[in-house]
Amino acid sequence: MRRYKEIFGALVVDMGGDPSEARAIIARRASTLAVWCEAAEADLANGKDIDIAEFTTACNALRRLLTDIGLERKARDVTPTLKDYIGQNYGSA
Numbered sequence: 501m502r503r504y505k506e507i508f509g510a511l512v513v514d515m516g517g518d519p520s521e522a523r524a525i526i527a528r529r530a531s532t533l534a535v536w537c538e539a540a541e542a543d544l545a546n547g548k549d550i551d552i553a554e555f556t557t558a559c560n561a562l563r564r565l566l567t568d569i570g571l572e573r574k575a576r577d578v579t580p581t582l583k584d585y586i587g588q589n590y591g592s593a
Contacts, residue, residue, distance in 0.1 A: 503538065507531040515569060523569050530565040533558055 508531040512519060519527060537558050540550045580588065 504531050504535050507534050511569065519569070526565050526569050530562055530569065533562040533565065537562060 508527055511527040511530060512524070515523060515527070537555065540555050540558070544550050
């Protein structure tokens with residue numbers, strides 16, 4: 501659950517911090533698949549057999565979901581308002 505929350509949080513940040521409900525649903529599904537793929541990769545790294553067809557299908561589904569929400573990071577607007585700028589630079593006079 502910890503890793504799922506980390507991935508979901510990172511996706512939300514990459515989407516600019518305030519996704520629509522539809523994009524949040526897609527991000528939750530992508531987070532689930534990412535955790536599943538990471539677990540399969542860990543199994544493989546530890547010498548266990550994995551179903552490569554199942555793994556490939558999951559990776560492709562994950563890629564499609566990430567494409568749907570946008571793979572690029574969206575910049576958050578951090579431009580201060582005029583009031584904030586004046587307050588920071590000239591005090592609250």
